[in-house]
Amino acid sequence: MAFRTKNLFEKTTKLVRSYSSDKIYTHMSLTLNEQTGIATLELAKPPVNSMSFGFLSQLAAAVQQSEADKYKGLIITSRSSGVFSAGLDLKELHHPDSDRILNYLRRLQDVWFQLYDCSTPTAAVINGHSIAGGCLLALSCEYRVMVNSFKIGMNEALVGVPVSPMFIACMQSVIGQWEAEKALLVGRLFTSEEALGVGLVDEVVGGKSEGVCKAEGYLAGFREVSARARGLSKRYLRQEVVRDLVRRREEDVKKLVEIISSRGVQDSLGEHLERMKNKK
Numbered sequence: 672m673a674f675r676t677k678n679l680f681e682k683t684t685k686l687v688r689s690y691s692s693d694k695i696y697t698h699m700s701l702t703l704n705e706q707t708g709i710a711t712l713e714l715a716k717p718p719v720n721s722m723s724f725g726f727l728s729q730l731a732a733a734v735q736q737s738e739a740d741k742y743k744g745l746i747i748t749s750r751s752s753g754v755f756s757a758g759l760d761l762k763e764l765h766h767p768d769s770d771r772i773l774n775y776l777r778r779l780q781d782v783w784f785q786l787y788d789c790s791t792p793t794a795a796v797i798n799g800h801s802i803a804g805g806c807l808l809a810l811s812c813e814y815r816v817m818v819n820s821f822k823i824g825m826n827e828a829l830v831g832v833p834v835s836p837m838f839i840a841c842m843q844s845v846i847g848q849w850e851a852e853k854a855l856l857v858g859r860l861f862t863s864e865e866a867l868g869v870g871l872v873d874e875v876v877g878g879k880s881e882g883v884c885k886a887e888g889y890l891a892g893f894r895e896v897s898a899r900a901r902g903l904s905k906r907y908l909r910q911e912v913v914r915d916l917v918r919r920r921e922e923d924v925k926k927l928v929e930i931i932s933s934r935g936v937q938d939s940l941g942e943h944l945e946r947m948k949n950k951k
């Protein structure tokens with residue numbers, strides 16, 4: 672089979688350089704299967720694929736590449752066998768520099784808009800724990816296959832930060848208002864099986880390769896469908912959520928910076944980081 676592993680940054684150097692000070696393409700790899708036209712984006716930022724500034728920039732570049740090269744599909748998965756993504760990098764949120772946190776949250780918004788609103792068919796193979804921002808990443812894709820025995824959800828309530836409108840909108844659109852409310856207000860993490868029960872994921876499988884096959888199956892379902900019509904339909908289906916968040920994006924980000932910078936939230940974040948350190 673003809674596989675081409677693309678160093679994204681060959682084609683998107685300009686974009687990435689203007690986005691990031693991180694070394695080029697260090698946190699993920701994008702591999703295109705030229706026979707199917709489906710690309711796999713494998714997150715590879717040990718130990719837990721936390722979403723640092725550089726990670727978000729590379730994710731943005733990958734999604735942009737998928738759109739520009741008109742891939743038939745994009746599968747997002749993790750190189751780690753235990754963690755899909757631990758979400759936002761807590762070090763970016765703890766004791767932040769005011770300009771950096773503003774730009775960091777704007778970058779997160781940009782990436783989310785790009786992924787959620789892209790016309791490329793997308794699927795997530797969640798082969799490990801997927802927490803908060805990690806769950807957002809999976810929910811922004813169209814289809815989710817999860818490997819059993821892991822946890823997924825948005826734990827902001829336990830970390831002491833509010834769940835932001837973008838996260839809420841995504842959760843609501845997948846599992847509905849009541850289930851979202853029950854889960855988000857207590858920061859519930861679902862097991863893979865519970866996630867399937869509530870509709871947070873579409874399938875549960877025994878391992879990553881089985882998951883990739885299922886995701887490819889979902890994406891192959893569009894082979895006979897006009898890519899243009901499909902892409903436009905997806906955008907129309909998602910436009911209400913996107914419009915509302917675009918309209919309020921600057922207001923949301925400024926409010927969030929204010930909340931994150933507050934003493935109470937910083938104390939909670941500090942305690943959360945301490946708990947993680949002490950669990951060993």
Ligand SMILES: CC/C=C\C/C=C\C/C=C\C/C=C/C(=O)SCCNC(=O)CCNC(=O)[C@H](O)C(C)(C)COP(=O)(O)OP(=O)(O)OC[C@H]1O[C@@H](n2cnc3c(N)ncnc32)[C@H](O)[C@@H]1OP(=O)(O)O
Nearest residue numbers: 718721757758759760761800802803804832835923924947
């Ligand atoms: C206006 C709107 C615009 C934008 C909205 C934006 C944002 C809204 C603001 C806030 C919302 C917050 C969203 C988040 O995503 S906050 C992050 C929440 N995530 C977590 O709490 C996950 C914590 N991690 C874990 O539970 C475990 O690490 C995990 C289950 C993922 C894996 O467990 P494992 O036992 O395999 O590993 P550990 O030993 O726990 O961790 C290894 C290593 O990694 C460090 N680590 C873990 N998670 C993070 C993280 N999220 N960020 C940074 N670092 C992380 C951990 O401390 C260990 O480090 P070390 O001790 O140095 O080895």
